[in-house]
Amino acid sequence: MTDPGQPTSDGRQLLSGTIGHLACGADTDELLEQAADGHAGQLTDHQRHCLHCQAALHEFTRIWEPVRNLAAEHVAVPAALKTAVASQIRKLITDVWYTLQLSDSGAIRIAARVVATIARDAARTVPGVRVAFGRSTDIKTAGPAEEATLRHRHPHAAAGVLGRTAAVDLAIAVQYGDQLETVAREVQQRAITELRTRTGLQDVTVNVTIDDVIT
Numbered sequence: 180m181t182d183p184g185q186p187t188s189d190g191r192q193l194l195s196g197t198i199g200h201l202a203c204g205a206d207t208d209e210l211l212e213q214a215a216d217g218h219a220g221q222l223t224d225h226q227r228h229c230l231h232c233q234a235a236l237h238e239f240t241r242i243w244e245p246v247r248n249l250a251a252e253h254v255a256v257p258a259a260l261k262t263a264v265a266s267q268i269r270k271l272i273t274d275v276w277y278t279l280q281l282s283d284s285g286a287i288r289i290a291a292r293v294v295a296t297i298a299r300d301a302a303r304t305v306p307g308v309r310v311a312f313g314r315s316t317d318i319k320t321a322g323p324a325e326e327a328t329l330r331h332r333h334p335h336a337a338a339g340v341l342g343r344t345a346a347v348d349l350a351i352a353v354q355y356g357d358q359l360e361t362v363a364r365e366v367q368q369r370a371i372t373e374l375r376t377r378t379g380l381q382d383v384t385v386n387v388t389i390d391d392v393i394t
Contacts, residue, residue: 201231202275202339211268214239215247230339230346231275237382238344242267271342278340280379289378291345295338298347298385301373302366307357309393311366312337312350344382345374352391363387 199207205225210232213219219236226232246264249257271279277288302311338347349370353362370385 199272201235201272201341203229203231205229205232205235207235207268207272210235211239211243215243217247230337230348231341232339233346233384234339234341234344237346237384238271238342239268241344241382242271242342275341278345278378278380279342287379289340291338291340294340294345294374294378294380295347297373297377298338298349298370301370302349302351302387305362305365305369307354307362308351308366309354310352310391312390343380345378345380346384346386347374348386348388350388350390352393353389355392355394359389359392363389 201207201210203225213221214236219240222233222236226236242264246260249260267281270281273279274288276291278291278294280287299311302308337349338345340346347370349366351363351366353359366387367385371383374380374383374385
């Protein structure tokens with residue numbers, strides 16, 4: 180990790196110590212550094228099971244990409260660009276329970292529980308799906324999200340959101356005899372399409388767990 184007190188070529192010192200934490204308790208400075216260094220795919224054990232961290236890493240990677248590209252070319256990153264990116268990231272984590280889209284017309288926020296509901300409703304439209312829940316019953320996957328959502332009175336928000344990125348957990352029960360992998364993939368694609376279309380999210384990850392079959 181970069182020493183937060185030392186300047187970096189891509190301007191991360193502008194953000195050090197000013198961001199805060201996600202709902203799961205993860206330090207967003209550390210997540211930003213992980214994304215800026217190109218290591219967003221190298222997940223810790225916590226991150227592999229945490230929707231909040233997954234959403235943040237994807238969003239930070241997307242936002243920081245122009246800065247990282249310029250730094251890789253060994254040219255000075257314009258101060259205005261570094262300041263703009265820093266400002267955007269600070270706004271994103273003002274409320275980690277909502278997506279955030281900023282424009283000249285103002286801000287649009289969508290609650291994480293709404294994101295989870297749309298994904299769940301999309302799953303229920305897939306042939307063969309009998310029941311769809313807003314979280315997986317797998318304890319490793321559900322634990323961090325449930326603990327955080329219940330603390331913040333969002334019991335149905337089985338989704339991590341940040342900016343225009345979301346990671347969602349779905350658990351489904353399918354009709355006995357159906358091709359399970361085919362149904363699960365259709366659930367993924369339909370939920371992703373619905374979320375992108377209805378909410379304007381750009382980066383969506385949907386994790387599907389088949390918990391039961393119903394005759």
